[in-house]
Amino acid sequence: MQRTSFGDMACSIARTLDVVGEPWSPLVLRDIWVGMTRFDQLQADLGISRKVLAERLHHLVEQGVLERHAYDNRPRYEYRLTEKGTELVDLLMVMVGWGDKWLAGEAGAPVLYRHHACGEISGVDLRCAHCGQPMHAGDVDVLPGPGAAEST
Amino acid sequence: MQRTSFGDMACSIARTLDVVGEPWSPLVLRDIWVGMTRFDQLQADLGISRKVLAERLHHLVEQGVLERHAYDNRPRYEYRLTEKGTELVDLLMVMVGWGDKWLAGEAGAPVLYRHHACGEISGVDLRCAHCGQPMHAGDVDVLPGPGAAEST
């Protein structure tokens, strides 16, 4: 299928997709986040092909999103989120928010999140890191940054 | 390649991936968001195959994320974000934040965002929709919700 690599584009979205944009990768992260850290667990829970799972785990480890740890004298390993990977979970939480709102239908959200700070069932909201006001699609101007294109 | 459909899983991440998880889809949304709304523009900017672009646009329109509008008497069309699609841009902004932090390297962010409310160059930050405090991977408990699995 000779898929185009997005990593070379001068775009943080494309680069992020290069790390976790492949099919299954976000779901693998989700499972590891909620404590399903082992190969067979992941395979059984997701129903992913073992071949593809092995590829994804390799790639995610290579990208520094996961770490592979032995947990036994036998050759047994579990996968853990690195700091880089943990911050990717933000992305998952936003996906959950959107999916809950637009795709969950009658049945409602499959999963709920209780926020430690306030103890309430809640979801994420995007705020400006500078002023704390809401920050969504229409609230920003897009400007070229220091790492902007010039690609030939 | 008979890809597994994620849409049936009781997981908002999987369902969201079913809508915008295919290769190129987030980049198509990004381009449309910043004003590249026409087929040939998208094709030229992304370097995507026309065939795949046509497929993606169709799918995104079908999912209610984009709308196809005639902009001429001739058969000319442009694509626009619906409300559903506009809210997906939140996801893109979070991807940008992560990519800027972890993947941009020396050169720095390719693109900057100026927040209308405060006029500053800034990025998004995830907050609890209820109490307004930061809400990240470690700040929540995950609980089964009303639409939880029971799949068979």
Add this chain to the structure above:
DNA sequence: GCATCAGGGTTCCCTTAAGGAACTCCAGTG
């Protein structure tokens, strides 16, 4: 001391999706 087991992967073949170039269709315009 040999067979079994379980976790964690490979290997193999098949099918299908992505790439890419060429082709089509359609309404103006020169």
Add this chain to the structure above:
DNA sequence: CACTGGAGTTCCTTAAGGGAACCCTGATGC
């Protein structure tokens, strides 16, 4: 009346996902 430009289709090739079977390794059972 040919040409142009936008917006797709068609067709072929190649590589990636699915899936089942196989392998390796260090316990554990008998």
